[in-house]
Amino acid sequence: MESTLTPEQAKAFYDRFGAKQDRQGFYENPARRDLIAQADFETAAAVFEFGCGTGDFAARLLAEHLPPRCAYTAVDISDTMVRLARARLAPWRDRARADRSSGSTTLEAADGAFDRFVSTYVLDLLSDEDIRGLLAEAHRILAPGGRLCLAGLTHGAGPIASLVSGLWQAFFALRPALLGGCRPIALCGYLAPDRWRIEYRNVRTAFGISSEVVVAARLDRKAGRRE
Ligand SMILES: C[S@@+](CC[C@H](N)C(=O)[O-])C[C@H]1O[C@@H](n2cnc3c(N)ncnc32)[C@H](O)[C@@H]1O
Numbered sequence: 001m002e003s004t005l006t007p008e009q010a011k012a013f014y015d016r017f018g019a020k021q022d023r024q025g026f027y028e029n030p031a032r033r034d035l036i037a038q039a040d041f042e043t044a045a046a047v048f049e050f051g052c053g054t055g056d057f058a059a060r061l062l063a064e065h066l067p068p069r070c071a072y073t074a075v076d077i078s079d080t081m082v083r084l085a086r087a088r089l090a091p092w093r094d095r096a097r098a099d100r101s102s103g104s105t106t107l108e109a110a111d112g113a114f115d116r117f118v119s120t121y122v123l124d125l126l127s128d129e130d131i132r133g134l135l136a137e138a139h140r141i142l143a144p145g146g147r148l149c150l151a152g153l154t155h156g157a158g159p160i161a162s163l164v165s166g167l168w169q170a171f172f173a174l175r176p177a178l179l180g181g182c183r184p185i186a187l188c189g190y191l192a193p194d195r196w197r198i199e200y201r202n203v204r205t206a207f208g209i210s211s212e213v214v215v216a217a218r219l220d221r222k223a224g225r226r227e
Contacts (some may be wrong), residue, residue: 004127005181007077007103013180014053014078017224021053021081028121031151031204031211038200038215039116041065048107048114048141049074050134052098055085061118062092072096073114077103105134112143120210123172123190124152125181130189139195142218148196154212155184157203163207186214195219212217 005013014021041047041061051113052058052074062072072095076082077176085098101108117138123131138148156165165184172183196216204211 003176004130004183005176009177010125010181011077011079011103013177014076015080017180018078018080019054019084022056024121025056027206027209028151030206030213031213032060032120034202034204034213035120035149035151035215036061036065038202038213039118039147041059041116044069044070044116046071046114047073047116047118047215048109050117050119050138052076052085052109053121054080055081055088055098057118058085058096058098059088062089062096069095073109075101075107077101089217105130105137107137107141109141114141114145115143115146116149117142117146118149120151121153121182123150123187124154124183124185131185135190135195139218144218144220146218147199148191148214148216148218150187150214150216151211152187153182153184154186154193154203154210156208156210157205160208161205161210165210168209184210185212187214191216 036133042065044066045068049058053076058072058074074085079100082098083099091099156162169183172179188198191198197219198214198216200214200215204213
């Protein structure tokens with residue numbers, strides 16, 4: 001059975017890792033750019049980000065894509081990351097905040113309070129149960145018509161990327177902490193069709209590392225249609 005890091009282990013890792021997270025951009029940025037191109041951030045009014053890291057993605061959205069009055073709420077389990085994100089988001093402090101969370105996937109946010117739920121390279125380090133719990137919460141805090149915007153490590157597309165993701169998985173099975181707890185997953189597999197309509201899905205491979213990009217619209221659970 002797969003063993004992911006506990007929230008305490010993840011916090012300890014990312015407290016140490018801190019700003020080095022931004023060095024992962026060499027394989028993460030193509031997927032992030034793809035996500036930005038597909039999630040229509042230009043019309044967003046309130047964004048929630050789970051696991052914001054250094055605030056790099058938030059700052060990029062605020063500087064270049066979100067409307068001037070769009071509010072941004074980010075959470076992260078790591079004190080180091082929250083400190084870095086707060087410094088980065090300072091130019092938008094009137095509408096953007098980064099808060100330290102407990103690591104729980106139960107979110108302190110009201111039902112329907114946001115129209116974008118963003119998480120990049122975080123679900124791939126959560127346990128199966130936590131991914132499902134977090135997606136249930138994303139559904140709860142998204143307003144009718146809201147969008148789920150995800151990117152993360154996935155299984156390799158093509159022979160080189162398959163080899164890399166196979167090696168990654170083998171190494172993860174032995175020493176998950178050395179990989180920051182991240183392993184390739186299939187994000188779409190977690191999206192129940194009666195809760196989410198997948199509007200966009202793509203796999204971007206950079207330097208042999210594949211990332212899945214998903215934009216999904218929140219569906220009304222009872223009616224099974226976009227609200
Ligand atoms: C691989 S980093 C990705 C950071 C950022 N989203 C990015 O794309 O650069 C994973 C982030 O998730 C945070 N994290 C891990 N487990 C978490 C949890 N249970 N709750 C909130 N944040 C968590 C870590 O502290 C870290 O900042």
